[in-house]
Amino acid sequence: MSMMTHADVANAMQPEDTPALKALYEGFAAEHLMPLWTQLDDLMPVHPAPRAVPHVWKWQKLLPLAEESGRLVPVGRGGERRALGLANPGLGGRPYVSPTLWAAIQYLGPRETAPEHRHAQNAFRFVIEGEGVWTVVDGDPVRMSRGDFLLTPGWCFHGHHNDTDQPMAWIDGLDIPFSYQNDVGFFEFGSERVTDYATPRFSRGERLWAHPGLRPLSGLKETVSSPIGAYRWEHTDRALAEQLLLEEEGQPATVEQGHAAVRYVNPTNGGDVLPTMRAEFHRLRAGTVTPTRREVGSTVFQVFDGRGGAVIGGQEHALEVGDLFVVPSWVPWSLWAEGQFDLFRFSDAPIMERLAFARTAVEQVDR
Amino acid sequence: MSMMTHADVANAMQPEDTPALKALYEGFAAEHLMPLWTQLDDLMPVHPAPRAVPHVWKWQKLLPLAEESGRLVPVGRGGERRALGLANPGLGGRPYVSPTLWAAIQYLGPRETAPEHRHAQNAFRFVIEGEGVWTVVDGDPVRMSRGDFLLTPGWCFHGHHNDTDQPMAWIDGLDIPFSYQNDVGFFEFGSERVTDYATPRFSRGERLWAHPGLRPLSGLKETVSSPIGAYRWEHTDRALAEQLLLEEEGQPATVEQGHAAVRYVNPTNGGDVLPTMRAEFHRLRAGTVTPTRREVGSTVFQVFDGRGGAVIGGQEHALEVGDLFVVPSWVPWSLWAEGQFDLFRFSDAPIMERLAFARTAVEQVDR
Amino acid sequence: MSMMTHADVANAMQPEDTPALKALYEGFAAEHLMPLWTQLDDLMPVHPAPRAVPHVWKWQKLLPLAEESGRLVPVGRGGERRALGLANPGLGGRPYVSPTLWAAIQYLGPRETAPEHRHAQNAFRFVIEGEGVWTVVDGDPVRMSRGDFLLTPGWCFHGHHNDTDQPMAWIDGLDIPFSYQNDVGFFEFGSERVTDYATPRFSRGERLWAHPGLRPLSGLKETVSSPIGAYRWEHTDRALAEQLLLEEEGQPATVEQGHAAVRYVNPTNGGDVLPTMRAEFHRLRAGTVTPTRREVGSTVFQVFDGRGGAVIGGQEHALEVGDLFVVPSWVPWSLWAEGQFDLFRFSDAPIMERLAFARTAVEQVDR
Amino acid sequence: MSMMTHADVANAMQPEDTPALKALYEGFAAEHLMPLWTQLDDLMPVHPAPRAVPHVWKWQKLLPLAEESGRLVPVGRGGERRALGLANPGLGGRPYVSPTLWAAIQYLGPRETAPEHRHAQNAFRFVIEGEGVWTVVDGDPVRMSRGDFLLTPGWCFHGHHNDTDQPMAWIDGLDIPFSYQNDVGFFEFGSERVTDYATPRFSRGERLWAHPGLRPLSGLKETVSSPIGAYRWEHTDRALAEQLLLEEEGQPATVEQGHAAVRYVNPTNGGDVLPTMRAEFHRLRAGTVTPTRREVGSTVFQVFDGRGGAVIGGQEHALEVGDLFVVPSWVPWSLWAEGQFDLFRFSDAPIMERLAFARTAVEQVDR
Structure with missing residues (x-):
């Protein structure tokens, strides 16, 4: 049942095209109404179907x-x-x-x-x-x-x-x-x-x-942002370097093998820096390939340093310093690193999480 | 300074229309770029300028x-x-x-x-x-x-x-x-x-x-919804009736004189029933006119019972049982009651509040 | 290792009773100091060792x-x-x-x-x-x-x-x-x-x-209490009765088989009614025996109606209407019901939970 | 009315000392009961009356x-x-x-x-x-x-x-x-x-x-502690020094004129480092005298560096490096600095705040 998509179902609600129906639809238009049954497939897809493209x-x-x-x-x-x-x-x-x-x-x-x-x-x-x-x-x-x-x-x-x-x-x-x-x-x-x-x-x-x-004791109130x-590069760089060193020492520190990452946070509550946007920095050790992820919400990466690429929606892209790419909602993505590979990332994840729309799927890939 | 609008400012950034500029703009198009300076007025209005209308x-x-x-x-x-x-x-x-x-x-x-x-x-x-x-x-x-x-x-x-x-x-x-x-x-x-x-x-x-x-002790976890x-009418009706009675007894109970209201809430946290939508019920005593409000976010009312009307964006509308109306973001609105006037209301306020975009302005009106 | 108690260990720190030691201890007293090593067993027991008794x-x-x-x-x-x-x-x-x-x-x-x-x-x-x-x-x-x-x-x-x-x-x-x-x-x-x-x-x-x-819209702020x-008996009684009926219908509703319970809560946040005290009402179906529980913190019960008893710290007590009993911290307790058995309960659980000292152990009993 | 203390009131409830009363009080003792009316003054003082002393x-x-x-x-x-x-x-x-x-x-x-x-x-x-x-x-x-x-x-x-x-x-x-x-x-x-x-x-x-x-992305859960x-001295020292420099530049940064302070916090939520204890570091510029404060809860200071003193419960104490002092609940205290004066502080404030018992009174002093 759960695998059935809109395309699989006969649409019981497409009525016969009669003059009465035409009059009804004209009545809808006159009163600024639109029937759900003619647009359900578009409005409520089986999973996010973004117009935005990678x-x-x-x-x-x-x-x-x-x-x-x-x-x-x-x-x-x-x-x-x-x-x-x-x-x-x-x-x-x-x-x-x-x-x-x-x-x-x-x-x-x-x-x-x-x-x-x-x-x-x-x-x-x-x-x-x-x-x-x-x-x-x-x-x-x-x-x-x-x-x-x-x-x-x-x-x-x-x-x-x-x-x-x-x-x-x-x-x-x-x-x-x-x-x-x-x-x-x-x-x-x-x-x-x-x-x-x-x-x-x-x-x-x-x-x-x-x-x-x-x-500071002069700043004890929680602030929205x-x-x-x-947030200085010196700190970001050191935090990422430490994660990879800790991983080498056998300690839990990275997101997954070879993949260090930090989130920029609001020190008054430990949450995201802004109410609508999340920002992170990711560092991949040379040779690392990340699992393929799908996430509700959209995200943008910019290559900061190093060499590597991304597979987005099944398509490979080689990436150089400064390149930006977008991953729309629920489009699968993964990264690979040739040398050490540094990427800045931002997304609308706080919107998704605060409104309870967040979902994530992760699958391991071989490459 | 704060009163200056886009219309008041000379736009220093509208450059001379030269072949070089034309080539630049073509370059933008080819690379999927759009300049901010040609669209700022539309994209970032002085206050919300909804396409939606009342x-x-x-x-x-x-x-x-x-x-x-x-x-x-x-x-x-x-x-x-x-x-x-x-x-x-x-x-x-x-x-x-x-x-x-x-x-x-x-x-x-x-x-x-x-x-x-x-x-x-x-x-x-x-x-x-x-x-x-x-x-x-x-x-x-x-x-x-x-x-x-x-x-x-x-x-x-x-x-x-x-x-x-x-x-x-x-x-x-x-x-x-x-x-x-x-x-x-x-x-x-x-x-x-x-x-x-x-x-x-x-x-x-x-x-x-x-x-x-x-x-129930079997339900101690906070739930999203x-x-x-x-939520039965019997309870809603009684809660509103009590507010008006308490007001008559000189007690603080109503939103403002003659205006009782309840919010439907999630009992696990006292917050909104759904992560994206707020629902309320409002009752106006006969003769009540509410102050004019502007709110960030959009709201819909349906008349449940009684007689009255609304001023939305400066325009008066008489309302009967079952009538629905929408107030887009930042459009001023107020209600008036001829007899006792009952309205169901819902809105996107949780989105605005959770993402820190909520703002409200209230001004008293004479009528 | 984890099973070792204070009684099992040789106390390496009980030094020889020499004049020098005596002088040292007198020095402590003069300066309002007390050594930890002479009192650790009392101050930091292996598990809560309340002076309070059931x-x-x-x-x-x-x-x-x-x-x-x-x-x-x-x-x-x-x-x-x-x-x-x-x-x-x-x-x-x-x-x-x-x-x-x-x-x-x-x-x-x-x-x-x-x-x-x-x-x-x-x-x-x-x-x-x-x-x-x-x-x-x-x-x-x-x-x-x-x-x-x-x-x-x-x-x-x-x-x-x-x-x-x-x-x-x-x-x-x-x-x-x-x-x-x-x-x-x-x-x-x-x-x-x-x-x-x-x-x-x-x-x-x-x-x-x-x-x-x-x-009420006039009461949107979260309050401490x-x-x-x-909280009227009529509502408490109905809530408990419904739980037992739902259980009979095969629905999840009770704490455990035959044991209905409600917590009195603050409607502004769904939490406890008071910052320091929790209050609940429990109803056992005739014949029910609850599992034996240990909890950090102390709790008091009063029998409201019906017949039954309690095992507290291994000792059985028959209970009648109005009887009160206390269970000190970490003392095991369970209840049994002869007829339908109604008990009011209060405790210091909010203190334990807000300060992160709460622990619970539950074990099923045969009887 | 609000100024009346226990000492001011005739105690209407001290009944005549009759044989019947004696029998009653013996009955209380036999049943492990104690009357409130004989101990109210002790149990419920007009304000905190700590046994602990400065x-x-x-x-x-x-x-x-x-x-x-x-x-x-x-x-x-x-x-x-x-x-x-x-x-x-x-x-x-x-x-x-x-x-x-x-x-x-x-x-x-x-x-x-x-x-x-x-x-x-x-x-x-x-x-x-x-x-x-x-x-x-x-x-x-x-x-x-x-x-x-x-x-x-x-x-x-x-x-x-x-x-x-x-x-x-x-x-x-x-x-x-x-x-x-x-x-x-x-x-x-x-x-x-x-x-x-x-x-x-x-x-x-x-x-x-x-x-x-x-x-770290590997640590996104909020933790109790x-x-x-x-927390290294290098950071604490720099944070305090910056506050005093900012104050000199006319910026809001210190608790009050000449008084810099930081709280050690849990980065997962911005709150106290431990669920029961707060820790802070205070630095007073030479010549600073803090206002007199009373707080519900107890606090301990240790002088880390510099010269100064404290007035606690009206009594002056000169303080040297390493000296420790305690301020019991609601006892007034202030600090003064001869040279730059550095103090570590800890307290039970999280207990008081989480259980809603916190109160503070501040009064400016001349010296």
Whole structure:
């Protein structure tokens, strides 16, 4: 019984096409009604049947386009950000990498400023290469450097400025599609210049909060999003390296053999950094192949370092540094590593878990 | 600053329309990229700008169409349910009452059975009139009678059968649009007949759980959805009547003067009955006018009894028993009562609250 | 290794009794120090070794003493309550039924008033027989009748008055020993007369809150203690009866065969009614013998109706209506029923669970 | 009314001393009953009236006694630990620093081993000076060095060994009095030698968990106690220094002017490291005087560095490095710093908060 799909069943409810039925259907239309029985297959599939498709964006294609944007398009008030959104080929021309997630490459030229604003949408940045930009979040300047993961929780004012004579590019992740679809967005313009051009090594949020296992007594309330504005590469790298060392010592530490991973978390409750988005960093030892997983919800990876590839929906993709790919809901995926292989990952998993839609299937693969 | 809208700002980022720009934009298209600066106004509005519109469906129009469906369309496997989905006129022909919610009138003729199936989508039913149908949820037959609120949490098998010689209609609420949009749905066919044709006065879920302030020791785990399958009108009516009596005695009991309301809750945690949908019942004393509210998220009301109306987005609507209306996100609404006015309400508030997008604005009105 | 007890080990740390050692021990005393090595066996036993002992108090002895107190001891300001605390024979003359719990029989003569006061200690009452007293909790008069369970959460003002020409007795449960031991108590005198002599059938708390699965919109915040002031016998009795009927129908409903039980809960979160005390009601079908349980924490039972007995710490006790008995921590206990056997139960389980000390062992017994 | 104390009220319930009363009281005694009216003042004081008293233990007295114990008392199976418990002078000769807390100085000679065992009681260690001992917790060797805070959660096997030719002393904190009083303790002997004599710089728990804002994917479950076995001085010191620097920059960071503080937390949920005990580190800038606080629950401080003092219950105490003092429940206390003043603090606050007994009063003082 449980294996029966929509395609297997005779549809008892497709009535004879009579004038009476035609009149009925016209009556539905006039009263803004639609019958379930004509659309059940589409509306309620046997398992998630995403319109979004798996897709790989090559960094070597993205970066030159971002650079050319830097030459042709000024940054400033109104457009706000020189950001190129990844548009999933299955989503009909919307700038959505998945139904819930926005992913973009953002580019800031030498000495440029992206003006301040705030919005209900949650945002983060991840830096694949470069340095020299500070993002100023609610007045707190946050250095952006290679390997760093940076937060802009919903409704925090923020702008960016490039303190150097070199351009810099990074990726942004937001819940724009989810917010747009569900009508939850608010937006407010702030200052055209950032409110603080200081370039400290560490933000105030880090100085207060980024001490392992310690919490300031001035910050005892649980917050919706993490108070740590910057998760530094140095810590991420060390945590992953330790997991692999512990594994070598025979200790339980990794997700599975050869596969180390950390989740970025909110220190006030141990949960995800943002209410709608999860962020993780994965490191595969050379030669590792992960089991094939299916998950409810969509996820995006970016290769940070090393060599390897992914099988997504049965199709193999070789991957290089900077490449981004999306795995839509319930599409099977696995990773393989030629050399040590480092990937940043983000997803809409908090939405799925908080609303009790999360499901996972894992199967071991031979390769 | 905070009052500035997109319309007020010169858009510094609309570059000159040169061949180079054209080539850049073609490059974007080829690589499945879309610039943010051309679409910010649409994607990130100053406040929620729903495509969904306020709309009223008149019961006197719906019911005859449901009855005619009963005559023309057999119920059965494949189509599964003789349900007419309310299609918001702003949502382009999708059977969605809002971006997150499905609302339908369902109709079952004398002695008919709607076959069993289950789905990840959460569902409830509310009965505006009639009786005689039992919905069988995971094998537990649940009587459906006027004023009852009935649950079918995600992934529970369920079918319905009409034990009488009279037809019966009721409304269904589901999170189909949300599930469809975010690719979280699973569906499985079950038995073509319901698994138990017994017609007990109370379901097993009620017998175990519907005792005020008492919890069976055999059920100490918190559950995602409420274990109470049926919330009976008798209890709802009494709770509302007591609130108005307490108010008359000068005690705090109502939401505001003349406005009693209860929320249906999960007794294992005191929270919403389903992870994605909230359900409430509101009673206004004759002459009451509620303050005007705006809320993030969408909500649907159905008039259960009495006379009154609603102002939605500035427009007045007189309402009769059975009428349904939807209030999209952030659209202002208020209710007024001519006589005692009873309304069932459901919404996507759990989604908004669990993902930290909830906001409310209330302003007192004179009328 | 795990079976080794203190008695099995040679104590390597009992040093030679020399003048130097004597001087050392005198040095300890002078500086308010005590060595662990001389007292480990007592301080850290292999399993809980309560000073409290199992004990049964016979209602037929308690009630005449309460009645004689009514004749000889006036009730009023200062002493506050005509209450007789059960003093565990193992606890050296303190009025503690266990190290955490106070249990007392309280007696109020015709037309008497026990004055209002409040304290941080949490309290409840359970009525084994009689009616006619109202307890007024934060100004809300609460009828007390046979089988009712009534709450006075910490820091609520409360007094009692007897509206009839008959005396009435009931039992009180408080966390007085825990509060005393840990220095958490506050106490404040209130009015000498109760603030409201009305005798309504239902308290305001019940009228707002005691509707199954419904929550007033005026009460959406989680509260530390239950807002329901009275849990009526009618509901308790019906819930237990339904469990036994469901069991007869082959449905999972009871704790174990022939053993129905409900927990009184806080409807705002589904948890215990008070932060320190759990209350339950148990009903055994005639002939039922429960498995033998050991639990960390202490518990008190009172027979409400029927015939049966208990084996506590290996010793059998026949029990009659009104009899109270205590089971100290980790002492094995089981119940048996001759006829249908109804027992009220309370314990310090919330303390054990919230502080992660809870453990349970269950073993099936033949009898 | 609220200011009235027990002493102010005539006790209406002290009945005439007649033969009948004497017989009644003898009846109570025979039936293991005690009247409330004769003991209310003691049992339910107007505010906490601890038997425990404020007391200071001088490190310069403790350490020599510990050293002498090292000479006279061998460490080993049976006595288990060479630990000297601080015995509050008000608690009648029990080795309790407060009704809930145990604090001891523990001493391990060169090359000695304290054998492995485990107990339900929760434990931590704090190192005021020295290094060279490893505590092995569930097989994970944890280096103990100056300024480190180290955990042994309930029911983890643990032993210690001194890897050097120097003795080492530190303090232990446990919930022994609470566990003893409430009969929650279990104890089991383990290996007589520690199971791993390795002396790694960092424990496995730290290597997995002590990365700020990062959580291993292999450890996604919330745990009752912190999985970080060692909180290193380097991090604590830096966190405190940053708070004072941020304060100088005009940023909110400290508890109050001149008073920096961190709480040690469980990274799986942001809460206290142990279910019964809170641990913090406080740093006062030279010249700072804290407001006077009263808190429900008891707390112990140890001076780690610097010069200053405390006013406890109105009495001034000058304090030096290593000195320990206890503040019983509701006793007012404040600290003052001559130079920079560093203090380790622990308390039973999780008990008070989880059971809803917590209260705090703060008043500003002039000095």
